[in-house]
Amino acid sequence: xxxxxxxxxxxxxxxxxxxxxxxxxxxxxxDVILGVCFDxxxxxxxxxxxxxxxxIEEENKYQIVEGPxxxxxxxxxxxxxxxxxxPSCHRNLAASRFxxxxxKCMGMGRNSSRIASRRIANNSKENASxxxxxxxxxxxxxxxxxxGGSDRRRKRRDRHCGGGGGGRRTKTQKVRNGEVPPPTxxxxxxxxxxxxxxxxxxxxxxxAGASTMPSxxxxxxxxxxxxxxxxxxxxxxSDEDKRNLMTQICGVISEHTGKLCLRSMRCPLHTExxxxxxxxNLLGQQQFVGQVNKSSQxxxxxxxxxxxxxxxxxxxxxxxxxxxxxxxxxxxxxxxVEMYDGDVPITREPAGKGGWEVEHSNTSSPAxxxxxxxxxxxxxxxxxxxxxxxxxxxGVKVSANVLISNHQVGGD
Amino acid sequence: MKTAINQKLIETGEKERLKDLLRTRLIECGWxxxxxxxCREIVKQRGVEGVTVDDLVNDVTPKGRAWVPDSVKKExxxxxxSFLVQQANL
Numbered sequence: 001x002x003x004x005x006x007x008x009x010x011x012x013x014x015x016x017x018x019x020x021x022x023x024x025x026x027x028x029x030x031d032v033i034l035g036v037c038f039d040x041x042x043x044x045x046x047x048x049x050x051x052x053x054x055x056i057e058e059e060n061k062y063q064i065v066e067g068p069x070x071x072x073x074x075x076x077x078x079x080x081x082x083x084x085x086x087p088s089c090h091r092n093l094a095a096s097r098f099x100x101x102x103x104k105c106m107g108m109g110r111n112s113s114r115i116a117s118r119r120i121a122n123n124s125k126e127n128a129s130x131x132x133x134x135x136x137x138x139x140x141x142x143x144x145x146x147x148g149g150s151d152r153r154r155k156r157r158d159r160h161c162g163g164g165g166g167g168r169r170t171k172t173q174k175v176r177n178g179e180v181p182p183p184t185x186x187x188x189x190x191x192x193x194x195x196x197x198x199x200x201x202x203x204x205x206x207x208a209g210a211s212t213m214p215s216x217x218x219x220x221x222x223x224x225x226x227x228x229x230x231x232x233x234x235x236x237x238s239d240e241d242k243r244n245l246m247t248q249i250c251g252v253i254s255e256h257t258g259k260l261c262l263r264s265m266r267c268p269l270h271t272e273x274x275x276x277x278x279x280x281n282l283l284g285q286q287q288f289v290g291q292v293n294k295s296s297q298x299x300x301x302x303x304x305x306x307x308x309x310x311x312x313x314x315x316x317x318x319x320x321x322x323x324x325x326x327x328x329x330x331x332x333x334x335x336x337v338e339m340y341d342g343d344v345p346i347t348r349e350p351a352g353k354g355g356w357e358v359e360h361s362n363t364s365s366p367a368x369x370x371x372x373x374x375x376x377x378x379x380x381x382x383x384x385x386x387x388x389x390x391x392x393x394x395g396v397k398v399s400a401n402v403l404i405s406n407h408q409v410g411g412d
Numbered sequence: 413m414k415t416a417i418n419q420k421l422i423e424t425g426e427k428e429r430l431k432d433l434l435r436t437r438l439i440e441c442g443w444x445x446x447x448x449x450x451c452r453e454i455v456k457q458r459g460v461e462g463v464t465v466d467d468l469v470n471d472v473t474p475k476g477r478a479w480v481p482d483s484v485k486k487e488x489x490x491x492x493x494s495f496l497v498q499q500a501n502l
Contacts, residue, residue, distance in 0.1 A: 017493055025485065028431050032438060040451035044455045
């Protein structure tokens, strides 16, 4: 009741009413302010405010900059070139010039002259070791060499003709200076494969130095038909022929096909180290030591090396097939060679006949198939009869066996 | 005098209603954010550890009172007056 009286008194005068209303309002506002202060204080003490503020600081770094000569980030228009150091010659290079420079520097490019210098170095070394093996052919970086194969193909064709052509030389057969003319059809028919191979190889061996041989052989081989393969060809090559071959081709065994690389010594795909390793494998100690008795060693490393001649096909004679399948090791005196022509793995016949087959592969890609002339097969065999070593890590299985090199040589 | 009004407001629950209304209105007009920013500035000046609630309240209250928009004030005053008159005539 008392309150009521008071209220009435308050309300009666407008000023009083105004005042009391305002005081009530003020109290309400104070309460709200207190609530806000509590909120802020709690947030600050808990560190929530610091979280929000952190974002604001980062913005300063990436603020958009406006200026006359400066781009949005505040950077000058001319870009700084990234520099890098060449690993081989240790020069500071601009990033955009790095790749071409590296190509030339490491000698891996198309036009890099490092290959030439490498070849010269290789030449001098091989000349010293082989005692003046054949000259290096510069011409065929890309071409497969079918010099010997073409001769053999001619011979086989002659054989097939059954002597119909008689003793006539074929049109494509040219007699080179100082060489024995190609044998007559009769004689080739009668001779066994190794003999045929060796005769052709001997003929070619004399002309091994001719750098133009590959090109002529190519032309010849492409026109000739491929006949049945003659086996044991490569092994029947003499040491000299093998060495000659290895001085003329790159010779590194490709991991894909297991065949010798038939590019020239300047081949950019392989390094000198690889070529040296292959030569060590194929030719064994002989080329370096020079005193190892051939008969005592007689170990054929790359049984994988074989020459396979495919039927009815084209230009390339594959020199070397790598043994990629597991081959049971036969008796110690035999050489196991398996050929792989890129399509079908062909298991070789027992090594009694000799390890090498010559086959014209269908794959005409020079990189894959290693082609060589039959003339060089003898040389190859000689070189192989050395160290027992696996050629490459991949699929190459070398059944290192004692080569019946005597047996092979008998075909000479 | 004040206590009488207060008492009446609380008894009837009108104070709560009025307070809610005031809060809503002040948030709508952005008053609350304004006061919050001010509080944060005070905290930055004095450092996080050195701030108490009392400090904040003592600093912010006079400014907060001044920042209340007139429209909000009038509305609330109107409501209070009508309440008082109503109560007086009961």
